[in-house]
Amino acid sequence: MKRTRPVKRRPKRPDPKRSEPEVVDPRSNDDDPVIQGILTAISQKRLKPGAKLGEDKLAAAFGTTRIHIRQALVHLASRKVVMQIPNRGAFVYRPSWEEAQDIFAARRLLETAAVSAAIDRLDKSGKAELKAHMEREARHDRNDRWASLSLTAEFHILVAKLAGNQVLLDMSRELMLRTSLAIATFEQPGEPDCSPDAHPDIGALILARDKAGAIHAMRHHIDDMERRIRPEEGKGEIDELTAIFKDIGARARAGG
Amino acid sequence: MKRTRPVKRRPKRPDPKRSEPEVVDPRSNDDDPVIQGILTAISQKRLKPGAKLGEDKLAAAFGTTRIHIRQALVHLASRKVVMQIPNRGAFVYRPSWEEAQDIFAARRLLETAAVSAAIDRLDKSGKAELKAHMEREARHDRNDRWASLSLTAEFHILVAKLAGNQVLLDMSRELMLRTSLAIATFEQPGEPDCSPDAHPDIGALILARDKAGAIHAMRHHIDDMERRIRPEEGKGEIDELTAIFKDIGARARAGG
DNA sequence: GGCCACAATAATGTTTACAAAATATGCATC
DNA sequence: GATGCATATTTTGTAAACATTATTGTGGCC
Numbered sequence: 001m002k003r004t005r006p007v008k009r010r011p012k013r014p015d016p017k018r019s020e021p022e023v024v025d026p027r028s029n030d031d032d033p034v035i036q037g038i039l040t041a042i043s044q045k046r047l048k049p050g051a052k053l054g055e056d057k058l059a060a061a062f063g064t065t066r067i068h069i070r071q072a073l074v075h076l077a078s079r080k081v082v083m084q085i086p087n088r089g090a091f092v093y094r095p096s097w098e099e100a101q102d103i104f105a106a107r108r109l110l111e112t113a114a115v116s117a118a119i120d121r122l123d124k125s126g127k128a129e130l131k132a133h134m135e136r137e138a139r140h141d142r143n144d145r146w147a148s149l150s151l152t153a154e155f156h157i158l159v160a161k162l163a164g165n166q167v168l169l170d171m172s173r174e175l176m177l178r179t180s181l182a183i184a185t186f187e188q189p190g191e192p193d194c195s196p197d198a199h200p201d202i203g204a205l206i207l208a209r210d211k212a213g214a215i216h217a218m219r220h221h222i223d224d225m226e227r228r229i230r231p232e233e234g235k236g237e238i239d240e241l242t243a244i245f246k247d248i249g250a251r252a253r254a255g256g
Numbered sequence: 257m258k259r260t261r262p263v264k265r266r267p268k269r270p271d272p273k274r275s276e277p278e279v280v281d282p283r284s285n286d287d288d289p290v291i292q293g294i295l296t297a298i299s300q301k302r303l304k305p306g307a308k309l310g311e312d313k314l315a316a317a318f319g320t321t322r323i324h325i326r327q328a329l330v331h332l333a334s335r336k337v338v339m340q341i342p343n344r345g346a347f348v349y350r351p352s353w354e355e356a357q358d359i360f361a362a363r364r365l366l367e368t369a370a371v372s373a374a375i376d377r378l379d380k381s382g383k384a385e386l387k388a389h390m391e392r393e394a395r396h397d398r399n400d401r402w403a404s405l406s407l408t409a410e411f412h413i414l415v416a417k418l419a420g421n422q423v424l425l426d427m428s429r430e431l432m433l434r435t436s437l438a439i440a441t442f443e444q445p446g447e448p449d450c451s452p453d454a455h456p457d458i459g460a461l462i463l464a465r466d467k468a469g470a471i472h473a474m475r476h477h478i479d480d481m482e483r484r485i486r487p488e489e490g491k492g493e494i495d496e497l498t499a500i501f502k503d504i505g506a507r508a509r510a511g512g
Numbered sequence: 513g514g515c516c517a518c519a520a521t522a523a524t525g526t527t528t529a530c531a532a533a534a535t536a537t538g539c540a541t542c
Numbered sequence: 543g544a545t546g547c548a549t550a551t552t553t554t555g556t557a558a559a560c561a562t563t564a565t566t567g568t569g570g571c572c
Contacts, residue, residue, distance in 0.1 A: 055554070066554090067526070074327050075334040087533050087554060102423040109424070113365050167358040167434075168365070171427055178423075311524070323556065326525095343524060343563050 034062050034072040042081060042092060042180055043153060044146045049094035049185045053082065081177055093181055097231045100182035104226040107175050110168055111156065111222065112215045115202070118162035119211045126162045127207060133158050134203045153180075155199045159206070159218075179225070186229035195224050290318050290328040298337065298348060298436055299409060300402045305350035305441045309338060337433055349437055353487045356438035360482040363431050366424055367412065367478060368471045371458070374418035375467045382418045383463060389414050390459045408450040409436075415462070415474075435481070442485035451480050 038058075041047040058069045073090045076082035083093045095103065118126070137151050153176055160172040198221040205214035297303040314325045329346045332338035339349045351359065374382070393407050409432055416428040454477040461470035 054552095056552090065526075070327075070555090071330050074330045078331045078334045088535095089554065099422065102421045105421055106423045106427070109365065109369050165358045165361055166355065167362045167431075171362070175423075312522090321557075322524095344565095345524065 032072055032075075034058065034064065034069060035075055037062065038072070038076060039081065039177060043177060044149050045180065045184055046146075047092050049092050049181050051092045053090040053092065055089070079174055079177075081181070093178075094185050095178065095182050097186065100186060100229060101226070103175055103178050103182050104222060107172070107179060108219055108222050110172050110175065111159065112218050114160045114163040114165075114168065114172065115206060115214045115218045116211055117164060118159055119206055119209050119214060121162065121164050122206065122209065129158060130162070130203055130207060134200055137199055149180075152199065155203070159202075162206075183225070183229060186232060188228065188230060195221070198224065288328055288331075290314065290320065290325060291331055293318065294328070294332060295337065295433060299433060300405050301436065301440055302402075303348050305348050305437050307348045309346040309348065311345070335430060335433075337437070349434075350441050351434065351438050353442065356442060356485060357482070359431055359434050359438050360478060363428070363435060364475055364478050366428050366431065367415065368474050370416045370419040370421075370424065370428065371462060371470045371474045372467055373420060374415050375462055375465050375470060377418065377420050378462065378465065385414060386418070386459055386463060390456055393455055408455065411455045411459070415458075418462075439481070439485060442488060444484065444486060451477070454480065 038047065038053070053073065055066045055069050055073075058072075059066050062069070073082055073084060077084045077090065080095075081093050082090050084090045133155060137155060140147055140151050142148055156176060157169070157173060160169045163169070198217070202214055202217045202221060205217055294303065294309070309329065311322045311325050311329070314328075315322050318325070329338055329340060333340045333346065337349050338346050340346045389411060393411060396403055396407050398404055412432060413425075413429060416425045419425070454473065458470055458473045458477060461473055
């Protein structure tokens with residue numbers, strides 16, 4: 001009876017059609033704009049490993065509440081994209097050197113298997129998708145670093161998709177994110193992430209159904225990516241706060 | 257002079273007693289007893305797919321608050337162990353038939369690779385660990401279903417550990433959990449999960465460094481597991497509540 | 513007698529406020 | 543002038559109250 005004003009608050013999530021019973025996406029949290037935003041920012045290297053992810057800042061940036069942010073951070077932490085330290089907050093995950101190597105090894109395993117399965121399952125629509133992507137990648141502006149990063153990631157995702165295993169696709173996606181973090185942590189300055197000529201070669205070999213060749217090319221491509229990082233003392237081991245402090249200190253010195 | 261005393265607040269997380277063998281200690285990096293408890297309950301099949309995970313019930317069961325429970329559920333949902341439906345709550349995840357097949361395919365890939373790597377890296381301590389586990393598995397009480405399930409899962413985890421890749425180990429752990437859910441969803445009544453004789457064979461082949469044989473045996477073992485499940489109309493598709501109701505109804509009829 | 517609508521209840525989701533911890537800042541002291 | 547301690551501020555963590563939604567039970571209507 002104490003019904004206050006029936007003020008309708010704006011819904012946090014777009015209202016899905018409730019008429020269909022099982023329209024719920026299995027990965028219910030992955031359509032969350034906060035999670036997607038952070039993942040995109042990381043994959044595009046706008047968020048660097050060790051960067052602080054303050055709850056209030058994120059809430060203001062995404063126009064939502066702290067509770068929502070906290071849920072998103074828990075989700076991302078469980079996927080090892082974010083590291084949560086009690087009473088200190090959340091930071092972009094910074095893999096250790098050993099973990100970086102393990103990530104590349106895992107990608108070698110999953111993606112060579114994906115190439116093989118993709119060739120086995122390749123049909124007309126798959127060929128069309130692959131060709132379309134190769135077109136886009138060939139014609140894209142290589143000076144646009146963000147578009148470049150997105151496109152190169154999309155190639156690997158497309159191959160994993162063509163393999164036809166949703167579980168392995170999700171795992172590959174996770175590994176690609178973590179690869180971004182590994183590269184961002186240990187990359188040599190000024191080096192590109194992917195050799196730009198590798199993807200057309202791999203794509204052509206897949207289209208030609210040259211399984212051994214495509215697997216070899218993919219493995220070589222990942223080896224190339226791994227070769228671009230170096231352990232460089234103290235890069236993955238230092239405390240996150242130390243890294244942040246170092247960065248802030250460097251900027252302060254440069255500024256004055 | 258209001259000196260802030262270093263008063264230690266009562267810890268929200270009761271210390272988990274490790275009396276039982278922790279089959280599922282995924283690096284679900286949280287030593288959170290709620291997460292560990294739910295994971296253990298699922299791997300031991302005390303929690304069935306589709307079971308409702310009410311926040312108040314869980315909070316009471318674990319002696320903690322709803323906030324804590326909600327965090328744990330978000331974590332588990334991101335691992336696809338729990339399914340969260342907006343405004344309706346959390347349920348133990350129920351994979352579809354296609355997803356179940358993908359899970360087994362992923363395990364084939366990861367675990368055959370693990371066998372290969374384990375043989376390559378096998379050293380004295382690894383051999384000792386493997387032998388010790390095979391001893392335990394040989395002498396365990398096969399009537400104790402929970403211990404049985406724990407031990408058989410531990411064998412696969414041990415092999416993945418011996419492969420020496422922490423990232424792939426974590427993924428394998430996750431896949432094993434999801435295998436439990438897949439089997440629980442689609443299993444034929446009264447069938448055991450693992451053929452009890454497969455593990456000694458695989459272990460012996462690893463100890464003998466027979467790589468081709470061990471890989472073949474592992475693949476065959478996983479094939480066997482997969483063959484034990486059947487699509488059975490409407491088992492993975494029916495609503496969770498329907499499944500619960502069916503189970504309760506069956507027990508009520510049996511009881512009187 | 514079956515079906516639909518409405519109200520009661522329980523559960524989830526969200527807001528608000530507050531407490532605790534960590535970091536930053538300022539002051540006193542050496 | 544540098545260092546260490548104390549305070550202030552910011553940030554994270556927690557709790558309780560409240561609103562919303564789904565479920566269930568009841569009653570009226572066809």
